[in-house]
Amino acid sequence: MSRRIFARVLAAASFLFLGWFAWTQTQPPQLTMSKIKDGLFEIEGDGGNVAVLVTNDGVLLVDDKFEQDHDSIVAAVKTVSSLPVKYIVTTHHHSDHSGGNGKFISSAEIISTANARANILAHKQSTAPDNMVPARVVFTQEMSVFLGGQEVRAKYVGRGHTNGDAVVYFPSLKVLHTGDLMAGTSPLIDYPGGGSLAEWAQTLDAAMTLDFDTVIPGHGKVTTKAGLLTYRNDVEKLKTRVTGLIREGKTQDEIAKVMTAEYKWAPTSLNMQWSLPGMMTELK
């Protein structure tokens, strides 16, 4: 190949690559859907995990990710049901779980805890877009939707990730969606959003009294009741560790270093911004 042809081929390849790269930057992230039980699916990728309950009377979702994921969620639901999304039960106010509300609210009934609605209206999540739309129907302790002969029960079981987390229970399927009361490897305690590390383990204890064998966490892979118990115990260990450090007289900066070393909390992470200052106050 002559040098001139090579240069042209290289230029063309670069052009195609840059075009492809620009295209990927404007596309919503890819979502994947998998079957959890008969009639129940889960959508992962970008934002919180979405549960999809398919019934003969329509579809119910738990959470609706970010606004940018709306079309991909609708497309995924279409592969398992020709019926519309009638209800969305929201686990909490964060934009990676409630961000799609604005696009769904004209066609679906959105339900959350009263605190989750209040947190959206008060813009308690500093990183959320300004146009977040809260649920129209709220509850404080428990509510159920009966759709296509199936009960979907949302319960407020106490503070943890925020002050308005709901767990969503599918009694006949024995599945629990925990929202971010179980999410990732290290709990994010959103103190500005009313979260509490001191109460989180008790909150999960209340959820554990339900009869289920499968857990859809707010983020991460689907697990079992035993997986949720392990997470609950890790939350308790975190509380004990940080309480111990505070009682030893360690400063916030010193505890930040421990959190980075032992829990991989990056110095600029939301854990450092939202969780650490609140833990210093709550656990002292």
Ligand SMILES: [Zn+2]
């Ligand atoms: Zn969250």
